[in-house]
Amino acid sequence: MYKRKIDVFIKSHFQKMNLMLLLYGARQVGKTTLLQRIFPNAVFLLVDNESIRQKLEEYDIYQYQEWLPKNTKQILIDEIHLLSNPGRAAKIIFDHMTKTQIIITGSSSLHIKNQASESMAGRFVSYQLFPLTFEEYVEQKDYRKSHKTDIIDRILLQKKEPLNKPLLFLKNDVLSNVLLFGGYPQLIKTPANIKYLKEYVETMLFKDIIELNLIDNRVAAKLLLKLLAHQIGNLIDYTELSRRVGVDQRTVRRYIEIFEESYILYRLYPFSKRERNVITRTPKIYFYDLGVRNAIIDNFSPIQQRGDMGAMFENFIISEFIKANAYKQDRYHFYYWRPKIGAEVDLVLTKDDKITGIEIKYQKLGESRAFRNRYKEAAFFQVTKDNFY
Template sequence: MEIARLQKQWIKDKLYKGKVIIIIGPRQVGKTTLINEILKSENFLFLDGDDPTIRELLNSPNTEQLKGILGNYPLVFVDEAQRIKDIGITLKIIHDRFNDLQVLVSGSSSFELSGLTQEPLTGRKWTCFLYPISWEEWEKHAGYIRAEQSLEERLVFGMYPEILTNVAEQKELLLELSESYLYKDIFSLGLIKKPDAIHRLLQALAYQVGNEVSFNELSNLLKIDVKTVISYIELLEQAFVIFRLGTFSRNLRNEIKTNKKIYFYDNGVRNALINNFSPVSLRNDIGALWENFLISERVKFLEYHKLNREIFFWRTKFQQEVDFVETFDGKVLGFEFKWNPKQKVSFPASFVESYNAETKVIHRENFREFVMDKNRQKI
């Protein structure tokens, strides 16, 4: 069962336009599957970064060596490129010396791939992010009724492709994913001095979804210094396990200006970390599940539809709060997330008046207009 990805057409439109195309995202989200689907009718050379021979061949080759490796192929696909040392320099040489060659590159950890390619490939690349299956992709595949029936299950088990296509084994697959695959690159590079601390840190963050995170409190809880906590959180962000939401602050003196909230790219991973797969009806954290689901889906939506918007949360020292704030073209949008459509919500007047903000409550019955395609957007 193959689920059509929204990024497919964008990638196809960028082929043979004179730039390297880089696809990055978490492990197991279907990057290789997507590229192979796009290239199924193309004549291309496949280079696997997991293959030691390929890594050796692409480790600082000169132009003549590259000419021999690439041959007369019109297109080359380098998979798991983050495993190849100095891949950015090699891609720069290929781009500059082989003008008619299209290069596609995939990688699972942005802290390696993006970092190594940013400077060498400045002005030479298109970058595409691929996340777990979006609700928009899932509903287009499954149909409205089936998707609607699955919503509560998706809040618990998430949206990874293998989870959606292997429902009978989703618990076991999620536990395996959260315990090994997601951190493979971090561990293999020796970037973590205390591997057990990563899991304990993620568990602590999983319990704090929707709340502001204190690095000092995490440091005391985990018995590691604050700098290590911050460093590990940055690595987990770059490996696409979590992402931070900063505070929105422009005018008011009592606004919180430096705090962060941390969310998971996938609800299933979050629940696997705390080993809680209970159904929604039996949980006391439905607010956190709903908020994490909606914000992660909005991140996918904005990326896949190339909407250049900044995202935040808003709070004052007097505990006035708006769950999610989006800004673009001088506009400010404020959102509150409630699972129950009947729950009453009042937006702080200081927020609405100070920023002339449009506001909206996103709940169980209207969430599609927040996470679906642009034609359905009302906000």
């Protein structure tokens, strides 16, 4: 089985601490596969299984000890968010089975936070698994046997590969495939599988949201998600979305938060040091996976024929930075910059006192001077299809 970038932190978790390990991520990004590979001897409890769910919802340590194998060293509770009170079940096991290592997955951080913030407080450390990075995709396709440096190393730190070997694949072809079909692990075995992506959107994408009763108007939610998918890289106009969906702005904001906490999309907020020359405080919208996004709008036209090619590449690059930052635990914060005068900068990264501007263009163009003139101390890079990998 292939390794993931996050492996090193998951493997060393219990060597460093005795807290529960909680792995978040959308359904089918590979959470269970990864954890069963790293913890092959853990007792596996799938909450999607009704009998397992009923047993866990007894919330009684004596009942747990009756049906769990004796001397259980590790327990893997898969999709714990489906419990009515996920934090209570985890807390009971953690507090009473002190020699047992507890590993948990969840596809809805919103439900876990709402239901478990108090009971699990101070008892867990969370990690997030995303769809495949470009490096992971290349590795799993067997194009190259070892991982290259990630996008933060290559662009921000300007690190070079120790061996400058030629690529064993056509980079632009692989990029086009990822932009169209995304990075869900299932697509390694069945590439360009539009049927899989469409079925995922129709069944799995809303599965937890509906089962957990997080949304009361499914028709409005699906329409809102489709409108957002058409607007990647654009400012969110809550008023216009409210008008087109037919619900109030508060509902629009709540649904977007649910989509975000379910790892479907994310918002990027403007960078500002409380400056008057920043034109907006409104966030932009992006999707964690472009294959899912393209399935939502039902458009798998070739990249070169699309009017949204630039927006898709921008979405892809920003997501690659977010994944690398999470996997490396690098502590970067992400924004965009949009002044009243001058061209905007697609991505701004801050860490401690350092500021870095990233201009994202599918093809190399002249660089914007506005950001560099405003923040003379900042580093600045342009990322294109030619230098991102």
